[in-house]
Amino acid sequence: MPESTEHVEGANTSPICPLNEDIEDEDVGGANTTPMCPPNEDVKDEDVESGKTTSICPPKVLRVLVAIAVLIAGLIVGALVVGLLAGFNGYWKGKSECVKDPSANCPFSKAAVAADSEKCSQIGRDILQKGGSAVDAAIAALLCTSIINPQCAGIGGGVIFTVMDRSGKVKIINSRETVPSNVNSNLLKSCPKTTEWSMNRWIGVPGEIRGYEAAHRLYGKLPWADLFQPTIKLAREGFPIPYYQGQHIPRIGNTSLRELYLDKNGNLLKTGDTVKFEKLADTLETIANEGPDVFYNGTIAKNLIRDIQDAGGKLTLEDLASYGAKVTDAWNISLGEYRMYFPPPPSGGAILSLILNIMKGYRMNSEPKTTDEKILFYHRYIEALKFANGLKNHTRDPNFSSDKTAKNLTEDSFANRIRSLISSDKTHDPQYYGKNSYLDSIGTTHLSVLAEDGSAVSVTSSINDEFGSNVLSSSTGIILNNHLNDFCGRADNIFHGERPPSNMAPSVLKSQSKTLVIGGSGSEMIPPAVASALMNHLWFGKSLKEAIDTLVVLVDSKSEVKLESKLEKDVVDGLEAKGHKVSKFYNTVNAVEKADSCISAWSDERKKGKAAGY
Structure with a gap:
């Protein structure tokens, strides 16, 4: 809004004029009091002698001044017209694009949330507008996601927060699931069978609520219960099934x-039908009113454990009661003008940093244009992904395994050595890149939050595979995870209390004048998808929308290259000519960026997401 135009004595109140600093005292004190009039050189003596004190300029001067005045008036009118048109354009563009399309040239000015769905982004934004912190907004949006995309995440899973406070200090809160106390010692021998729907043996101790508790204790502003209310209301009253959730319902099987x-006739609901999560609403209301302990020590714990054991799971009340979130410092690397902060093992942050460090050594500052340039770029990138995959077994829980090698993955010297092993003209057999026998999965959700005070949250949550273990606790409405199968291919044994290795890489990048909050979902797709978005945005100069929309390349556990369908056929042919096996997939990345006073946000359209802000 413009400043007030109320008159202030002695001040120039025009919003478009400078102060009249060039008018000297003697000009004011003399007979000529018209600031635009030159000295009265043409005024005849008799005019003075006769006492004429008019400040009107003589005819010759007057004609010049009239011409100048007309010119100035024309310029002012033109400026006003242009300004009004621009103002109306900005207003309507702001109404239609700033609020509804955060990628537009009319960015948010104060804060933004980028979640997997517009509804959850809006809930997070509303929390910020009520005076909530970035963490408050993140928790509220994650709870929303548990019903908008319940196949991806929920309170039966685990979460990793990367939180930057207003001073720039970054902390990690890891509340991934843990191995229960009476886990079968031979569990990992059955890893090849975990792609089957019966996965009750792979349920880990849920950590989501303890993660929310730790984050809220450290950074929360609004009351705990307030963060739950929007989702409780949605879950109890019902809402139309969104497209993305609807695509997964037919796969739940028996x-x-x-x-x-199921509807009243016993038929499966579909996209657009109204769905309610009434049991879950009751559970969330209990947690909101009684606090997190009711989930781990109270009535919810008792009901949840009974349902899990009835389904063949191994969790006990003691497992829940002894669970705790872990708060640590972030790891970081240098990335151009930025420091990039990310969680240490057992997350995928070290793997993401390795990919970026390898690629930055090629010193690319513009997007590859020709077919040959694209083939070489993607070939090198694919090779970097293959080496990164081969090193994933070094990202174990540091409470049970040394993180020395994982720390080395973040060093430039290590990336330089890996880059020297990449041939520009060919690929190699899988064994060239190291051990690579993990299981591929597709779950997870991510959201990015930037608050008015400059604080930020990058958070990734998951129940692992599609609908996790496919075990529903009927008394609580909670869908349980199957995260213990993340050990498959990365470990020969597991220990009580250990957190499984993860691809989650919620990151915050900070420079002198910019903050970028970014992360992805899609399990194995997370590091390559986030790396792709960062390269395209920071190095190739694309907007957040363009960078996230750019096609992504993935290398799976069999060293097969997976590409999105929009990659040009001649580039695919060129990659196959170098020996890469190619198939297709999709992923998602959500990000928020503040550059000086401008904020932009983008939720990946691959998952029908949309950001919200103000």
């Missing part, structure tokens, strides 16, 4: 999940 999605 599992306990069916009771969530």
